[in-house]
Amino acid sequence: MRVSIAYNDFGGGYRIPGAVILQAITSSGGRAGKPEEIAHYSIVNMDTLTRRPLLAKNLDHSAIRIEKQGSHWRLLYADGILENTSFKEVGEP
Known part of the structure; x- marks a missing residue:
């Protein structure tokens, strides 16, 4: 598994605003x-x-x-201006 914070402005032929994802x-x-x-x-979103x-x-x-318990995975993300903001789940691969 690869997890990235990236910039994306590719819409597959459609015009989309850039975003950090x-x-x-x-x-x-x-x-x-x-x-x-x-x-x-x-x-x-960049707009x-x-x-x-x-x-x-x-x-x-x-x-x-990234947390793993047995065969169960969780992907969590946190951001904010404070150092101790809480994580939120963004996916379960």
Whole structure:
């Protein structure tokens, strides 16, 4: 599994505003086929940041947590201007 905080402005031929996203991709490897996107969480839209630039401060303390219990996985994300903001679940691969 690969988990990334990334910038995305690709709309597959459609015009979309850029966004900062959290994305998780998994692949079984080998001949199992293409990788699968299992989480795509929009953190902030660039149009919103243009109108409200102070929202960029929410990225100051971004954090990703991956938890595994047996065969159960959880993907959590936290952001905010404070260092101790709570995590929220964004996916269960």
